[in-house]
Amino acid sequence: MAIIATAQVHSLETPWQGRISHGKHQYLTDKPESFGGQDSGPAPYDFLLASLISCTMITLRIYAQHKGVELGEFQVEADFFSNKEGQEWIERRLSFQNKLDAEWQQKILDICQKTPVTKTLLRSLEIRTSLM
Template sequence: MKQTIQIVSERNRIFRQQVQIEGFEDLYVDVPKAYGGEGSAPDPHDFFDLSLGACKAITAQMYAQRKKWPLEGISVTVNRDDSEEQKGIYRLEVVMTFHGIEDAEQRARLEEISHKCPIHRLMTSATVEVTTRSADVVEA
């Protein structure tokens, strides 16, 4: 499935970006004030990290639903350590709480299943190819 996401600078010379994805409104990306942004929206790293946490939660929920386990909800905390990012090491710790699941084996299985979410696999085992090119400016 192909999807197009458009990113448009919202304000001249300010880093805040408006994200345009079909069917969604009011999505923005910004840079923290420490880097010259307004800090008015999550930064690109936040979206990277949250995509992992959300995908793991959704994958575990889907599995529990198929198994008819009494999962009432999931809380996920993603802890980022980017202190060595410039050396090529970016660490994410994901802590998951499975509400309504008392059985330790079921909790362990849900954690194991979360490792199979598409974003976890993409981040840890896929080859991602990025092509960047400039486009001509079209005046309206």
């Protein structure tokens, strides 16, 4: 068993705000104003999507470098959806400045399904919670 990532959040006086830290990196989390927050930082599902799209970008760049292919600049974006029936899903979109042939388009789609964060989200994940 190995620890892959570690994070901490410390609640702040302002409702919904917290200071998140990962080693030397620190930033705020909050809720949007429409939910009573100050919108001073990303909300929890924003971080979930940021994790997915950043992992997608990094994985694609590693793969392309390994294959000796220049992907050029590209963008990954995602939206998280939920409906009244309790279904939840993410829609992820990629756009490339360089034109990709059909073979590479299919490889990109295949690789996206194999990124580490994608694989984690696609399977059931146990979350163990304890009081310290």
